[in-house]
Amino acid sequence: MAANAGEMTIDTSHMDILSVAADCFEKSGFAATSIDDVARKLGATKGRIYHHFPSKTDLFVAVVRRGMAMCYEVIEPVRQLDLPPLQKLSRMAAAHAKLMIETKHFQRSVWEGVEMHRRAAMTPDQREALEELLKTREGYSALFRRELTAARDNGDLDFENLSVTNQLMFMALNSPIFWYSPRPGETETDINRLVGQIVQFALRGLGASKEFTG
Amino acid sequence: MAANAGEMTIDTSHMDILSVAADCFEKSGFAATSIDDVARKLGATKGRIYHHFPSKTDLFVAVVRRGMAMCYEVIEPVRQLDLPPLQKLSRMAAAHAKLMIETKHFQRSVWEGVEMHRRAAMTPDQREALEELLKTREGYSALFRRELTAARDNGDLDFENLSVTNQLMFMALNSPIFWYSPRPGETETDINRLVGQIVQFALRGLGASKEFTG
DNA sequence: ATATGAACATACTACCGAGTATGTTGTCAA
DNA sequence: TTGACAACATACTCGGTAGTATGTTCATAT
The missing domain is CATH 1.10.10.60 (Homeodomain-like)
Structure with a gap:
């Protein structure tokens, strides 16, 4: 004790x-x-x-690591559900978008970490530290791409390029980290409605039928 | 001379x-x-x-101003076309997305300028300098919202909240500034195809019918 | 009781980067 | 030809910041 x-x-x-x-x-x-x-x-x-x-970089990396861990923790139970691809994708998207809203401060750092890596604006030690995290990020992204592909094979989605589409989908789902700010008196229901709009936009963008997206 | x-x-x-x-x-x-x-x-x-x-801030602001000027220059002729709202919106979206690709380095600064303002991460003089630009930005955004609203009134689009939807649309259209990088041997046609995917994603997300978005 | 180490605070150093003050060079105007 | 000014380069200052070296306090182990 x-x-x-x-x-x-x-x-x-x-x-x-x-x-x-x-x-x-x-x-x-x-x-x-x-x-x-x-x-x-x-x-x-x-x-x-x-x-x-030990350093500012390590602190930042720790924040990024924690943010990404949150993503996995939220997605994992959804991912294990036995659902048709589009259904599962929809649930995953909602969970992800909601997490972006709820842990905005962490997820902003995740975003900046990815950006730093992409722009190669780092010292070698920073690069090395981020390298591992970027692989994790790639794995996370792959979870979504799998469902995207499966849903397209099912004829439930309709898009050209998987990579581009994946980017566009994540841009929509991640977007609250840029424009969301909590409203006074905002309820859980309000947030869920917001998440609903985001997911609807993303899924329709992916070519899901209106019968599905409501 | x-x-x-x-x-x-x-x-x-x-x-x-x-x-x-x-x-x-x-x-x-x-x-x-x-x-x-x-x-x-x-x-x-x-x-x-x-x-x-005179200062680093002024240099940055000048870059942002130039980037935003490019947006207006590209959009203005399209905006003056006499087309139904959804058609016009589609053309405007394509022009905007393509500009994001072609002037990525400037548009990244525009984005960061908007972000700096939103996060209030500035000294007072920086804030004042950006204030004017942000109003310009707001005006630019309004050009799109006008068509969004008109198209919805026409029954050609279907979305809940205008503000949220506007954010989502711009996230999609702006997204190439984050993930696009020129491919060796890339042609104008390749870029147009890319722009096509982005616009399709955005318009479908907005609830445009598949007959329109192809 | 005391030694030890964790969990900090305090007080430095060293460097980097914004801004300035002061050259230097070429060009044009009268 | 010379004076004046634009368009830079050079050589500084000075504040801020990452990182370090060294206390200090308190809990726990023995």
Whole structure:
């Protein structure tokens, strides 16, 4: 119990830093966020952060890793359902879009991480650290592509290029990280309705029939 | 002729800087791009840049302004065509998407400018400088919303919330600035096909019938 | 009781990058 | 030819930031 409490403290402190760091990275981006900014928002000093993370890059990567882990955690149960491809894709899309809304600050960092990698705007050590995460990301994307392909083979979807289509679909599903901001008095139902619009847009874009998308 | 040549030189030098700056901002983002980076890529030094632009912020704003001007220039002739709303929207969307591909480096800065404003990650002087541009951007967006609304009233489109839908549509149309990269040996036809896919995705997402979107 | 180490804070260093101050060169005007 | 100015280059300043080195405190183990 003592050890347990000790680990709890460690994990909590660790997670607190990650969460605040995600907030800062969301607001200002990686480059414009200073460790002191994060520390200030934590009501602490650099010492605390550098005790847990060896560098700013490692802190950022940890945020990205956590964000991507959230995606997997949310998708995994849906993925295991025994449903026809389009149905499953629809559920996966909804789960993903909702997560984007609920964990926006983390997912913004995930996005920036992907962008940093794509633009190759990194030092070698940053690149190496992100490399692993990008493979994970690719695996995640593949989960969706599988259902996309299956649904097209079924005749339930209609699109030309798989890669392009996948990009377009994810752009729509990810988009709330750019334009969503919580409304005062917003309910779970409001969010679900928002998610519904996003998924409907995406699936129709993919060529799903209106009977399916409502 | 002397005056003309002089102005030509000025404008050319000015535009050269803008173009290279756009490249740099695209690769590394505003915060991570240094004036020295831009100068180096120009084969020049800071002196040249600061002779034309009073500050890094002003340089960035100039890039954004130029990018947005390109949008208006491309859209304006299409907008004046006498076509039914959905037809016009489709042409406007195609023109916009194609411009995103062709002037990707500028449009990335436009995007970042909008993001900076939205995240309020700026000094007061930056904010003021961007304020004007954001109004221009809003006007541009309104051109599309007008056709969206008209097409829906016609029964040619089907969507719930105009604002959300507008966001989703622009996410799709803008998306090439994130994932497009020119293929070796790529032809105009290839690009047009790509644009076709993007527009098809967007219009279907908006609820256009398959008879229209093909 | 005391030693030990985790979890921080404090106080530095070193560097980088925005902005400035001051040359230097060529061009045109009178 | 010379003076004036545009269009840069060079050489600085100076504030901010990543990272480090060194306390300090508190809990736990022995």
